[in-house]
Amino acid sequence: xxxxxxxxxxLSQVLPSExxxxxxxLTEKYNSDRTKGFSGSAGIVVLPENAEExxxxxxxxxxxxxxxxxxxxxxxxxGAAPPLDMGLVLSMERMNNILEIDTRNLTATVEPxxxxxxxxxxxxxxxxxxxxxxxSLDECTLGGNVSQNAGGPRAVKYGVTKDYVLGxxxxxxxxxxIHSGGKFVKNSxxxxxxxxxxxxxxxxxVMTKLFIKLLPKPVMEYDxxxxxSSLESAxxxxxxxxxxxxxxxxxxxxxxxxxxxxxxxxxxxxPFADAKAHLIVxxxxxxxxxxxxxxxxxxxxxxxxxTKMMIARTKEESEQVWQIRRSxxxxxxxxxxxxxxxxxxxxxxxxxxxxxSIKSQLNxxxxxxxxxxxxxxxxxxxxxxxxxxxxxxxxxxxxxxxNMLYNEAISHGGQITGxxxxxxxxxxxxxxxxxxxxxxxxxxxKHVFDxxxxxxxxxxxx
Amino acid sequence: xxxxxxxxxxLSQVLPSExxxxxxxLTEKYNSDRTKGFSGSAGIVVLPENAEExxxxxxxxxxxxxxxxxxxxxxxxxGAAPPLDMGLVLSMERMNNILEIDTRNLTATVEPxxxxxxxxxxxxxxxxxxxxxxxSLDECTLGGNVSQNAGGPRAVKYGVTKDYVLGxxxxxxxxxxIHSGGKFVKNSxxxxxxxxxxxxxxxxxVMTKLFIKLLPKPVMEYDxxxxxSSLESAxxxxxxxxxxxxxxxxxxxxxxxxxxxxxxxxxxxxPFADAKAHLIVxxxxxxxxxxxxxxxxxxxxxxxxxTKMMIARTKEESEQVWQIRRSxxxxxxxxxxxxxxxxxxxxxxxxxxxxxSIKSQLNxxxxxxxxxxxxxxxxxxxxxxxxxxxxxxxxxxxxxxxNMLYNEAISHGGQITGxxxxxxxxxxxxxxxxxxxxxxxxxxxKHVFDxxxxxxxxxxxx
Numbered sequence: 070x071x072x073x074x075x076x077x078x079x080l081s082q083v084l085p086s087e088x089x090x091x092x093x094x095l096t097e098k099y100n101s102d103r104t105k106g107f108s109g110s111a112g113i114v115v116l117p118e119n120a121e122e123x124x125x126x127x128x129x130x131x132x133x134x135x136x137x138x139x140x141x142x143x144x145x146x147x148g149a150a151p152p153l154d155m156g157l158v159l160s161m162e163r164m165n166n167i168l169e170i171d172t173r174n175l176t177a178t179v180e181p182x183x184x185x186x187x188x189x190x191x192x193x194x195x196x197x198x199x200x201x202x203x204x205s206l207d208e209c210t211l212g213g214n215v216s217q218n219a220g221g222p223r224a225v226k227y228g229v230t231k232d233y234v235l236g237x238x239x240x241x242x243x244x245x246x247i248h249s250g251g252k253f254v255k256n257s258x259x260x261x262x263x264x265x266x267x268x269x270x271x272x273x274x275v276m277t278k279l280f281i282k283l284l285p286k287p288v289m290e291y292d293x294x295x296x297x298s299s300l301e302s303a304x305x306x307x308x309x310x311x312x313x314x315x316x317x318x319x320x321x322x323x324x325x326x327x328x329x330x331x332x333x334x335x336x337x338x339x340p341f342a343d344a345k346a347h348l349i350v351x352x353x354x355x356x357x358x359x360x361x362x363x364x365x366x367x368x369x370x371x372x373x374x375x376t377k378m379m380i381a382r383t384k385e386e387s388e389q390v391w392q393i394r395r396s397x398x399x400x401x402x403x404x405x406x407x408x409x410x411x412x413x414x415x416x417x418x419x420x421x422x423x424x425x426s427i428k429s430q431l432n433x434x435x436x437x438x439x440x441x442x443x444x445x446x447x448x449x450x451x452x453x454x455x456x457x458x459x460x461x462x463x464x465x466x467x468x469x470x471x472n473m474l475y476n477e478a479i480s481h482g483g484q485i486t487g488x489x490x491x492x493x494x495x496x497x498x499x500x501x502x503x504x505x506x507x508x509x510x511x512x513x514x515k516h517v518f519d520x521x522x523x524x525x526x527x528x529x530x531x
Numbered sequence: 532x533x534x535x536x537x538x539x540x541x542l543s544q545v546l547p548s549e550x551x552x553x554x555x556x557l558t559e560k561y562n563s564d565r566t567k568g569f570s571g572s573a574g575i576v577v578l579p580e581n582a583e584e585x586x587x588x589x590x591x592x593x594x595x596x597x598x599x600x601x602x603x604x605x606x607x608x609x610g611a612a613p614p615l616d617m618g619l620v621l622s623m624e625r626m627n628n629i630l631e632i633d634t635r636n637l638t639a640t641v642e643p644x645x646x647x648x649x650x651x652x653x654x655x656x657x658x659x660x661x662x663x664x665x666x667s668l669d670e671c672t673l674g675g676n677v678s679q680n681a682g683g684p685r686a687v688k689y690g691v692t693k694d695y696v697l698g699x700x701x702x703x704x705x706x707x708x709i710h711s712g713g714k715f716v717k718n719s720x721x722x723x724x725x726x727x728x729x730x731x732x733x734x735x736x737v738m739t740k741l742f743i744k745l746l747p748k749p750v751m752e753y754d755x756x757x758x759x760s761s762l763e764s765a766x767x768x769x770x771x772x773x774x775x776x777x778x779x780x781x782x783x784x785x786x787x788x789x790x791x792x793x794x795x796x797x798x799x800x801x802p803f804a805d806a807k808a809h810l811i812v813x814x815x816x817x818x819x820x821x822x823x824x825x826x827x828x829x830x831x832x833x834x835x836x837x838t839k840m841m842i843a844r845t846k847e848e849s850e851q852v853w854q855i856r857r858s859x860x861x862x863x864x865x866x867x868x869x870x871x872x873x874x875x876x877x878x879x880x881x882x883x884x885x886x887x888s889i890k891s892q893l894n895x896x897x898x899x900x901x902x903x904x905x906x907x908x909x910x911x912x913x914x915x916x917x918x919x920x921x922x923x924x925x926x927x928x929x930x931x932x933x934n935m936l937y938n939e940a941i942s943h944g945g946q947i948t949g950x951x952x953x954x955x956x957x958x959x960x961x962x963x964x965x966x967x968x969x970x971x972x973x974x975x976x977k978h979v980f981d982x983x984x985x986x987x988x989x990x991x992x993x
Contacts, residue, residue, distance in 0.1 A: 171878075171880070172770070172774060173770040173879065173880035174770075174878045174879050174880050174909075175773060176878075196774065196776075217719055218718070218719045218723070219719075220717045220719075224716060224717055228694075228716060229716065229717055231723070231726070232690075232694065241968065245968045246968070247966065247968050247969050247972070248966060248969070249965075249969065250946075251878065251944050251945065251946065252878035252944055253876045253877065253878055253879070253908065253909045253910075253944075253945060253946070253949070254686060254690060254691065254908050254909075255682045255686055255691055255876050255905070255908050255909070255910045255949035255950055256680070256876060256946050256948075256949060257679055257680045257681075257682075257730055257948045257949060257950055257951060257952040257953070258946040258947055258948050258952075258953065258961070258964050258965060259730075259953060259961055259964070259965050259969070259970070259973050259991070260727060260730065260731055260972075260973045260976060261680070261693070261726050261727060261729065261730050262969060262972065262973070264693075264723050264726030264727065265722060265723060265726065265727045265976075267723065267726075268719055268721075268722065268723050269722055284778075285773060285774065285775075285776035285777075285778060286776070287776070288776065308634070308635040308636075311637060311747060312634060312658065312747065313747075314658075314747035314748070314749070314750070314817050315747075316746075316747060355776050355824070356824065358820060358824070359821060359824075362817070362818065362820070362821075414715045414717050414718060415715065416633075416636045416638075416713065416714035416715055417635065417636050417715070418633070418635035418636050443717070446715065446716050446717050447636075447715045447716075447717070448715075448717045482713050482714055482715075483713065483715060484712075484713065484715070484718050484720040485720055486718075486719045486720050487715070487717035487718060487719060488717055488719055489719060490719040491719070491720065491721060499720070499721055502720050502721070503710075503711075503720060503721045504709065504710060506703065506707045506708070506709050507709050507710065507711065507721070507724060508721070510709070510722075510724065510979060510980065511721050511722045511724070513979040514722060514727075514976060514979055517972060517975040517976055517979060518972065529721070
């Protein structure tokens with residue numbers, strides 16, 4: 070740990086004192102995000118208000134070889150945000166302005182710390198739509214979403230965060246500004262730096278402005294909860310729905326164990342409690358006819374038993390459906406507050422085989438697990454529960470189970486994380502996940518942007 | 532130029548002789564693509580049939596510092612494909628197999644030289660849809676499209692090539708294989724190499740397999756030709772259409788001069804010949820109701836005069852509409868076979884101001900120009916005509932005009948090329964277009980992948 074006095078002297082020249090935090094009582098909240106069992110240690114926390122200040126801070130830290138941890142909403146679950154080794158935290162909290170909502174070009178220009186849900190609300194007032202909907206959308210930020218390439222249930226129809234990043238302004242570690250893309254969707258002018266930086270988890274540069282793509286807002290939505298006699302038939306139904314040209318905005322699944330856990334937590338208050346799998350399907354459209362048309366197609370599928378279908382046509386009914394899905398996390402926390410959560414991704418059709426394979430191995434380890442997630446896009450949430458297992462044993466099992474899960478995801482043609490990222494907690498697995506040549510390219514690209522490795526040092530790479 | 536005997540000896544060990552071409556009568560066709568006034572010089576042309584052969588050839592060339600030019604359909608217009616300095620051409624023509632169309636995951640796995648139109652036809656037989664539709668789709672290849680991040684009219688609703696690349700297998704110059712992504716849309720596992728390689732114009736690695744995203748095929752389409760009294764009102768109408776939640780798959784425009792040229796070429800056989808701008812709008816949907824619903828919304832817009840709207844509901848009627856749009860190129864070739872074509876992109880709303888500004892400057896140069904293109908996505912095609920101007924004068928003007936166009940595109944918040952790429956003919960403009968720091972990052976990334984600069988040497992960078 071370096072002596073911070075020179076850095077502090079510099080910071081006090083470029084930032085007002087109330088935006089430089091050193092009191093450990095006040096820096097403490099910057100030490101962690103939502104990653105279970107992991108926190109770091111912040112040295113200085115600074116609160117920049119514009120790109121110029123960021124440029125000055127970065128160039129000084131770069132010169133001094135001082136690590137910098139850029140922070141958004143702090144809702145990550147893989148330890149991408151927490152500072153290591155008393156590093157400097159660049160908290161973007163004051164850069165939270167929506168600079169423009171452009172109704173002619175269907176774009177928003179935002180500072181990185183705009184809360185995702187706030188942008189959604191604001192654009193919806195104008196009849197527009199920002200589709201990505203990570204679970205933490207009322208607290209997470211667009212900058213954080215872009216850094217992690219956050220997903221969410223609507224990915225089936227609308228894609229993930231990266232599909233809505235049209236361009237950005239960033240600051241490199243040496244303080245220079247870069248611009249990439251803009252308010253247009255077509256661009257063949259050199260390498261796509263926008264998409265390289267998206268998902269780079271704060272390791273390449275600091276984003277200071279984002280150009281976001283918007284869509285016209287669909288007017289109506291229905292939510293369906295459908296029970297199935299097996300996970301296979303549920304997943305087969307997903308393919309059948311899409312094949313009939315119905316693209317729901319969301320297709321979530323809950324397997325057996327998730328249904329039983331939620332049922333037990335809610336005292337049996339859950340439809341189709343004896344089903345072996347649930348799908349929750351959200352249909353959207355410009356008017357009722359469009360949605361009813363899609364619904365009729367779903368009803369006509371041999372895979373779907375109409376008596377096992379609950380149809381939510383109003384906001385209140387939808388709320389009932391989604392409460393079931395949201396109860397998964399609540400019931401996990403209720404029955405086993407300690408667990409670890411993985412979010413592997415596999416080709417959609419591989420979900421049953423992937424789940425079958427990991428379930429049989431999890432049984433061998435004698436641990437309980439709950440599986441649910443995004444059937445439409447192959448992103449499977451796997452929560453492994455501690456219950457009353459001995460701490461040391463659970464920790465030991467955790468590493469072995471993660472290895473097993475990642476191996477299975479990759480051997481099923483998938484990847485180790487669909488939306489949560491690598492961060493700190495998965496960095497030792499990245500090389501095996503992507504391959505040694507790919508890992509080497511990534512490390513060298515990191516070196517191109519950040520030769521002194523000051524940005525999110527200790528994250529992503531091992 | 533190096534002595535090729537050692538390389539030839541090596542090639543003859545790893546490839547059958549009929550797949551090594553050295554006869555200049557036979558290599559000649561590999562010297563050029565569709566770039567006006569530019570051709571290169573091929574030394575050896577090799578026709579690999581699989582990734583292993585490519586790996587062997589690349590690693591030898593890398594060791595010998597021999598430049599390699601990977602070639603797809605040869606339909607590019609910025610000189611990205613033609614070999615320079617007697618370099619080796621890696622013609623992918625034999626790697627044209629569709630390896631799989633996966634109807635459950637809605638993906639295709641293809642070798643890079645599958646013709647784009649062939650993939651479209653094959654997937655449509657199964658009720659699926661590959662949306663990107665570059666003008667040369669019957670001759671261009673998916674590998675070429677991915678290399679250039681090709682666009683097309685359908686970008687308004689469906690995006691461009693990059694939005695359909697889920698993953699790839701590639702070979703690096705040293706012969707090692709890399710894999711990125713796969714048959715899934717969600718991925719937060721390290722840097723997005725897939726999107727970095729997409730649009731890199733063959734300068735980073737050689738793609739040997741592509742994972743392509745497919746959609747369910749819309750069943751019906753209507754095409755509309757609409758006349759307007761000014762370009763401004765046409766472009767305002769685009770924003771109004773989108774704002775009413777109608778997202779056409781295509782919104783093309785033709786301005787004044789383009790209409791007059793086509794009208795003159797077709798002997799007046801063009802609807803609304805006195806209009807100052809045309810929009811061609813393609814609506815699609817799952818059934819007639821969905822399209823008629825969209826059509827009614829368009830008719831209700833105050834910006835649209837129903838008497839100036841031609842509605843094509845059948846294939847034959849559509850053909851009539853699109854013949855007008857396609858006549859632009861034919862009439863250009865008829866009246867002035869020599870011209871140069873630019874494809875700047877600006878935010879959609881900036882089209883009128885961009886066009887007004889460049890038109891007034893083109894008038895000062897006393898050249899004729901025709902403007903048309905993709906109103907829905909801001910991609911403006913600018914064809915500048917030579918007519919009977921003196922060759923030397925036209926050449927001199929060309930450089931000055933391109934500078935002017937690129938400056939105007941950038942100052943209107945756009946970029947110099949929306950879908951054609953940089954290639955050879957625009958390489959001297961790239962640094963100014965993207966900025967010096969961005970250019971430096973790109974060159975360093977190039978060096979990471981290709982330290983000896985063997986891949987497409989002399990392209991993209993200056």
